[in-house]
Amino acid sequence: MVTRYSDIETNSEVTDVLFCIVLGYNTVKKLTEILKQPQPTISTKLKFLLQNKVVKKSKWNFEPNWSKIYQIMYKMLRENSPVALQWYIKSFVSKVFKIEDKKIKELERVVKNIKLYFPEARLRKILEGYAELFMHSREKASLQDIINKYFVGLIESDKNKLDRQLSELKEIMNGVPSKELAFFKSVEKD
Numbered sequence: 217m218v219t220r221y222s223d224i225e226t227n228s229e230v231t232d233v234l235f236c237i238v239l240g241y242n243t244v245k246k247l248t249e250i251l252k253q254p255q256p257t258i259s260t261k262l263k264f265l266l267q268n269k270v271v272k273k274s275k276w277n278f279e280p281n282w283s284k285i286y287q288i289m290y291k292m293l294r295e296n297s298p299v300a301l302q303w304y305i306k307s308f309v310s311k312v313f314k315i316e317d318k319k320i321k322e323l324e325r326v327v328k329n330i331k332l333y334f335p336e337a338r339l340r341k342i343l344e345g346y347a348e349l350f351m352h353s354r355e356k357a358s359l360q361d362i363i364n365k366y367f368v369g370l371i372e373s374d375k376n377k378l379d380r381q382l383s384e385l386k387e388i389m390n391g392v393p394s395k396e397l398a399f400f401k402s403v404e405k406d
Contacts, residue, residue, distance in 0.1 A: 221261075224268040225292055228356040233261040234270060234280070235347035242277045250351075282340065289339045292360055293330045298367040299389060300327050322388045333381045342366050 221227050232251055236242075241250050247258045262278060265271040269284045294300055302323055326333060346362045349355070357365070371390070375383050 221264050224265075224270060224288060225296070225360050226358045227264075228358040228361065230261040230264050231358060232350065232354075232356065233258060234265055235350045237265075237271055237278050238280050238344055238347040239351065242279060244276070282336070285343065286336050286339055288359060289343075289363065290330060290334070292363050293334055294327055296360055297330075297363055299323060299330075299385070302389070319388070326385060326388060333385050 221229055224230075233247055236247050236250055241247060244255060244258055244262070247253075247262075248255050251258065262271070262273075265278075266273060270281055270288065271278045272281045342362060343359075346357060346365070350357070367389075370378075370382060370386055373382075373386065375386055378386060
């Protein structure tokens with residue numbers, strides 16, 4: 217019987233295996249040793265990752281399928297990142313907060329040109345960085361969780377220590393309320 221996992225973007229149950237593969241632990245034996253999980257569990261997770269094409273198998277070794285991982289991450293950034301969600305709720309938020317059109321147009325530009333702000337090298341660093349963090353903390357996270365954590369870090373970072381793209385992105389994001397605040401204000405507007 218195969219365990220059913222949720223979609224790859226929001227799944228935190230299989231990313232432990234993906235993180236290990238990203239870091240070069242690429243055999244079932246190494247994965248069972250590091251994760252201290254039974255071989256059938258590891259095999260089920262690998263099967264899911266293979267079905268979703270985020271890993272490739274060659275003989276007994278597994279490796280990240282970076283092109284598919286980038287594709288998934290770009291889709292998440294365009295559709296579910298804090299920037300995208302802020303843009304999607306622009307009409308809702310603009311009614312509640314009277315946000316100027318300039319801010320909404322900036323958000324739209326970022327979403328449409330997301331690869332300028334997140335080149336493949338940055339996406340790879342994000343995933344490798346979280347994989348390293350996972351190895352120390354064992355904190356499970358989905359790919360969507362990792363993107364969200366990255367944006368929280370961006371907002372909390374010192375603008376002067378960021379490259380031009382991230383500095384610009386931080387500036388654009390600073391003036392727009394979160395979806396949670398927009399929701400709260402819309403409910404409590406009277």
